[in-house]
Amino acid sequence: MEPSELLSSFDQYDPAHVQVMHEVLAHARRECPVFHTTAEPGYWVVSRYADAKRILFDTAAFSNRNGVTVHGVGEPRPLPAAADPPLHKQYRDILRPYFTQQAIRAHEPELRKLAQQLMEPWLSTGEVEFVKDYAAKLAYAALFAVFLRSSGAEDIDLFVAGADRIVQESTQDAYAQLMGLVRQLLARRRSSGVEINDMIGAVELGSVDGRPLTEDEKVGMIFSAVAAGFETNYATMALIMHQVVRHPELETRIQGPDWASGHLAEFLRFVSPVTGLIRTVTRDTEIGGVALRAGDTVLVHYASVDRDEAQFPQADTLDFARPNSGQHMAFSFGVHRCLGAPFAEFLIGIGLEELTRRATGFRLRDPELDVPYTTGVVCRPEALPLTFELR
Template sequence: MDKPVADILANMDLYAEDQREHLLDALAVAREESPVLRTEADDGYYVVTRYEDVRTVCAHPEIFSSVQPGLRGVPVRLIPLDVDPPDHRLFREFLNRYFSRSFLLRYEEEIRRIAREAIAAFIDTGEVEFVHGFSVPFSAGSLARIVFATDNADLVSRGVAAVHRAALESTPDSFQAVAVLAVEAMAEVENSPAGREDVLAALTTATVDGRPLSTEERLGIVTTLLLGGLDTTRGMIVNIGYHLATRDDVEPILRAPNWWRGELDEFLRFEPTVSFMARTVTRDTELAGTPLKVGDRIAVHFYAANRDPQRFDRPDELVFGRATNPHLAFGSGIHHCLGRGFARIQLAIAFEELLARATNFHLKPGADIPRRAGVSLNSPAELHLTFDRRGSHR
């Protein structure tokens, strides 16, 4: 075993930058030798690495509570992410309508316009810093216009920065900064004209179990939408962009009709943008032979589960054409990602519009590709690409 891997296994820290480079190798060893690995980082927790064990945890919220889903603690509500049964169902029933594919597709042309505006800013130059030049303005713009229904560019810009910091640090201060923006967003909704039809406007009149939502619940939902809608889609667009620039087979795949119904799942399996989430043990139990006690914290590691060779052939390769792909990039169980449909729509439109204008993507020679540890493991923080422009846009 390599020394860096052995050192990580001795005390794994999922946020440590000096462990990032060898973390996946360490998780692979843990899957074989210690699938529920104990670490003393952040006051101690267990890392669940096997696919079936992750599924087990997600399927039993009565044993593994989501009330505190941030590994380092979250000082604000994250509804419905931090709600256990039976109340969880009440919030999901209200929210599901606004994230159904049929509801979101009414905004298709608006999402396409946002993509075209982002592309127009760089298409004549033949190069782009893909993170901040395309992924951030597109994903943030889509969330702002469709979910938040705002033209407040300053609020959106501050939201992007705050959410990215929370994804990297997951500290109480970083989550509190997102919550402050949620207060501002909610105030904007409450002061807007009547007639808005979006999830934020609905919060002002929605009821759960026959009562109006409390202020804390409203802000908890807004905070969750900020966290879930900004950094995750941004990261996936960037990850796919990297493969577009480094593999000849990716551009034809992205140009195929309905690629988002099949091959997108392989991108999601290979590099889920939410690497892990936390659970709290509510009663003494055992998982994969490891005894767990009430109050123990565990990190459900979706990234590691998606690389489990017991579930996926050639797990450490990006393999297109898999017959089935039951990845866990969107989680599992009752907390299966609320925004998964919105993410698929955004990703399909992002690359359809991009490839209508550009082709032949490559990494810019000599440019660094900085990556980070944390929840968004390994997603590039910067990605400088070159490309050839295609003919005039339709």
């Protein structure tokens, strides 16, 4: 099927569409930059950088009130993701102190140790399934260590399964399942009677509009950190590693203590792991020459806007000398720009630096293997069985 024929039914959750996503969206950017799809529940897709930027900075006309994934969120609502200004800032300010560069860097020794420990079981074998046995374990263990300290490692498998469903299905049932786990985590923390000065503690004591947070608001805020911070992080490591095994000369780009400050922005632009998130139109308006009505849904397609030639010439090429890689939208823009970005950049930096300090020459175990990708909000290699040599 030609890319143009897929537009009218283009579906973030359909594996056949995801496989040709970049061709379809390149066609859209050229011919019909804002297009309508009949994929459930019916929405507009915004493919160009300039249009996306306008939407993300206009929170009055483009609201987060219905959440950021196409099937809606139900109650409790993920916060601050599903809130609009001015309340949005009050929620975000409660979490913010735990997400600063300084707060994150204080965990460096612990995070490096985690990475080193996770490598021990397989390092000497020269083989690893990189996604499951390194990237995912590191992302989960780090998130629990930094933000959910009191909750206990026994939860990790349950949380992994719950968070995977959010990004791969985004159904209300998936939201309800993970919200339930967060409720249990809070209950256990309370019954332990331990007072810890961490993100959960801040949420417990938090207030907005001069009143304490409700139980649903607390659950929604902890949920956001969990749901937004698991798969995004390990998907990014997996997407970068997939580029490295396809183009071995890229390995030097993920080596050494400074690799992330030099090269991660361009990798993020190129792989843009969160494919697209929605906004709800609050009043009749126009974008890219298309009339939108109050109540319409628009999907801002980050993976598309990060390949927009008008913003990034030769956008389909990884170019580490590109002067504006840092303007990528992998973390979105505006008031909802990813709160976890400093943590993500730090962990991905450490994770690949520690690995490439001990190992080199990464290849797919079966060079003929066609690597399947997941679908949904985050598209990543399902698995990467690799071989490598010890340094």
